[in-house]
Amino acid sequence: MSTQHHNAPEAEPALRVKALEALLTEKGLIDPQALDILVDTYEKKVGPKNGAKVVARAWVDPAYKKRLLANGTTAIAELGISGMQGEDMVVVENTPAVHNLIVCTLCSCYPWPTLGLPPVWYKSAPYRSRAVSDPRGVLKEFGLEIPANVEIRVWDSSAEIRYMVLPERPKGTENMSEEQLAELITRDSMIGVAKVTLDSSAGSQA
Amino acid sequence: MLRAQDVERMVKTGGSTRRPEDGITPCFKPGDAVRTRNRNPLGHTRMARYARGKRGTIHHDHGVFVFPDTSAHGLGDKPQHLYSVRFEARELWGDTASAADAVYIDLWDDYLEPA
Numbered sequence: 001m002s003t004q005h006h007n008a009p010e011a012e013p014a015l016r017v018k019a020l021e022a023l024l025t026e027k028g029l030i031d032p033q034a035l036d037i038l039v040d041t042y043e044k045k046v047g048p049k050n051g052a053k054v055v056a057r058a059w060v061d062p063a064y065k066k067r068l069l070a071n072g073t074t075a076i077a078e079l080g081i082s083g084m085q086g087e088d089m090v091v092v093e094n095t096p097a098v099h100n101l102i103v104c105t106l107c108s109c110y111p112w113p114t115l116g117l118p119p120v121w122y123k124s125a126p127y128r129s130r131a132v133s134d135p136r137g138v139l140k141e142f143g144l145e146i147p148a149n150v151e152i153r154v155w156d157s158s159a160e161i162r163y164m165v166l167p168e169r170p171k172g173t174e175n176m177s178e179e180q181l182a183e184l185i186t187r188d189s190m191i192g193v194a195k196v197t198l199d200s201s202a203g204s205q206a
Numbered sequence: 207m208l209r210a211q212d213v214e215r216m217v218k219t220g221g222s223t224r225r226p227e228d229g230i231t232p233c234f235k236p237g238d239a240v241r242t243r244n245r246n247p248l249g250h251t252r253m254a255r256y257a258r259g260k261r262g263t264i265h266h267d268h269g270v271f272v273f274p275d276t277s278a279h280g281l282g283d284k285p286q287h288l289y290s291v292r293f294e295a296r297e298l299w300g301d302t303a304s305a306a307d308a309v310y311i312d313l314w315d316d317y318l319e320p321a
Binding site: 028029033037038041046083084086087088090132135136150151153156158161 | 213216218220252290303306309
């Protein structure tokens with residue numbers, strides 16, 4: 001925050017959250033230390049780097065990819081990744097003929113262990129309603145034009161299954177190591193609103 | 207109440223709503239043509255309104271899961287098969303949608319009838 005806004009009042013949602021936390025703590029309903037650990041976990045430890053590890057492994061190890069597409073939950077757990085909002089995972093594969101896109105039209109269901117917490121736009125009503133009714137228009141706004149002959153499959157994760165996209169491995173990465181590949185794989189490519197390119201990198205995400 | 211010392215374990219394991227399949231037979235199998243029931247309950251449901259009364263095809267049987275329409279209201283787990291159902295974009299949105307595209311929705315037995 002710039003110094004110019006130093007004395008500006010806090011935004012209303014922030015104040016409301018503080019008031020709720022204070023009230024729930026006072027009533028003995030939550031342990032504020034537990035909250036701190038949860039926030040720290042999803043801010044620093046669990047995030048799309050986990051998903052990138054899974055994708056990179058699938059790109060270099062055909063047997064792993066087969067297991068991943070057959071049973072996402074157990075194959076992801078092989079890499080030590082599991083937990084809340086990832087209890088039952090399905091991984092869907094992008095190919096030259098099929099492009100997959102993930103949404104939760106009813107709320108904001110998202111695979112936390114592999115991708116972390118959802119971005120704000122993923123939770124917004126416009127994304128949630130238009131991803132199912134106009135996926136090509138939404139993808140165009142993300143800068144992704146899908147050819148008319150490519151099938152778009154939209155996965156509405158409104159039940160208890162959580163989805164993740166296995167993006168296509170870009171050309172020109174044949175000599176890259178698994179670690180180098182993981183660096184290229186972005187959060188957006190695993191939601192399906194972007195492709196992985198040689199220019200994409202996990203650090204450039206908004 | 208969730209205590210600080212339990213957070214790590216909870217985050218790592220979560221809590222699946224998958225239930226044992228024993229004795230719970232699926233009403234449908236992959237490839238079956240289905241129609242979603244036009245149910246409009248006052249309470250909680252995961253049957254998205256845009257897909258009510260629409261024709262689809264069973265893509266995959268995920269196994270047995272707790273039924274949210276009852277469990278959310280303390281009316282029991284009512285475990286039943288959950289399917290991935292494929293709907294053609296044109297079935298949901300009409301002829302302006304791409305003929306190539308589809309939406310896959312996870313739906314429980316109680317939401318579906320044979321088409």
